Amino acid sequence: GAGVSQTPSNKVTEKGKYVELRCDPISGHTALYWYRQSLGQGPEFLIYFQGTGAADDSGLPNDRFFAVRPEGSVSTLKIQRTERGDSAVYLCASSLLAAGDTGELFFGEGSRLTVL
Amino acid sequence: AQSVTQPDIHITVSEGASLELRCNYSYGATPYLFWYVQSPGQGLQLLLKYFSGDTLVQGIKGFEAEFKRSQSSFNLRKPSVHWSDAAEYFCAVAVNTGNQFYFGTGTSLTVIP
Numbered sequence: 001g002a003g004v005s006q007t008p009s010n011k012v013t014e015k016g017k018y019v020e021l022r023c024d025p026i027s028g029h030t031a032l033y034w035y036r037q038s039l040g041q042g043p044e045f046l047i048y049f050q051g052t053g054a055a056d057d058s059g060l061p062n063d064r065f066f067a068v069r070p071e072g073s074v075s076t077l078k079i080q081r082t083e084r085g086d087s088a089v090y091l092c093a094s095s096l097l098a099a100g101d102t103g104e105l106f107f108g109e110g111s112r113l114t115v116l
Numbered sequence: 117a118q119s120v121t122q123p124d125i126h127i128t129v130s131e132g133a134s135l136e137l138r139c140n141y142s143y144g145a146t147p148y149l150f151w152y153v154q155s156p157g158q159g160l161q162l163l164l165k166y167f168s169g170d171t172l173v174q175g176i177k178g179f180e181a182e183f184k185r186s187q188s189s190f191n192l193r194k195p196s197v198h199w200s201d202a203a204e205y206f207c208a209v210a211v212n213t214g215n216q217f218y219f220g221t222g223t224s225l226t227v228i229p
Contacts, residue, residue: 004159033217042120042206042219043160056216091160105217107152107159 002026004108006092012114013082021077021111025094032075033105034067035091043091049075082115089113120209122220129197130228137192137223139207148210149190150217151181155203163205166190177201202227 005024013019025032030051035043045059052072060066064082069075079086089112093105119142129135141147149166164175171183181192190207207220 035217035219040221042122042208042221043217045216045218048216059216093160104162104165105160107161109157109159 004092004094004106006090006108006111008111009109010112010114012116014116015082015084017082017115019079019082019113021079021090021113023075023077023092023094023108025073025075025092026106027073029094029096029106030072031095031097032069033093033095034075034077035093037089037091037110039088046077046090079113082113084115087113087115120207120218120220122205122207122223124223125221126224126226128226128228131199132196135192135194135197135201135225137205137207137225139190139192139220140188141190141207141209142188143209143211146185149181149183150208150210151175151179151190151192152206152208152219153177153203154206154222160206163192197225197227199227199229201225 007022032049034046036046037043047067048056049069052069064080066078089110091107091110093107095105121140123138151163152160153163154160163179164173164181166173166183174180179194181190183190202225204222204224206222209218
């Protein structure tokens with residue numbers, strides 16, 4: 001596709017359930033980032049992939065959060081035992097190179113997660 | 117710890133007026149600096165960036181920003197605001213070779229006729 005695609009655009013779930021959020025980056029982009037944006041806040045870094053490997057996962061808040069990118073393209077953010085505090089917009093971004101090389105992250109429109 | 121501060125949560129300007137959005141950062145060395153814009157229903161879009169060199173950088177949509185090392189600031193400016201500029205603006209800092217971006221909390225811009 002022309003841009004970064006994220007699905008679902010909206011997800012409502014109940015506390016304790018498991019959730020998967022998908023990101024389809026721009027074709028050919030090797031770097032992929034996940035961010036979380038809570039209401040009234042700026043995006044908060046979660047994890048960065050370079051190819052298939054997680055180059056930096058220091059932003060994941062706890063072990064309920066996990067992300068994969070098995071073929072170096074599509075990525076899935078997985079949240080186990082969701083809590084109400086997980087409610088936020090989850091943003092995915094991709095880049096041809098590491099962000100420090102180009103500064104240009106291309107963002108998707110985000111997946112809004114609501115945990116009831 | 118690295119931080120990005122945008123002191124203005126919300127700004128209202130008249131169409132055609134000039135605009136300045138403030139951004140201050142806290143980091144030991146000169147980081148990479150960026151401004152992104154987020155319009156309703158759209159993803160974040162890069163307006164401009166500063167890596168090194170000329171401290172006044174030009175971006176898209178008529179925006180510019182000036183890096184001032186002595187003030188640890190990277191303020192965004194536009195001489196004449198258009199109604200379509202109404203959006204949320206985020207200042208960001210990239211550290212650790214750019215693998216991590218730290219975003220400010222954003223400034224919401226309202227443009228009145």
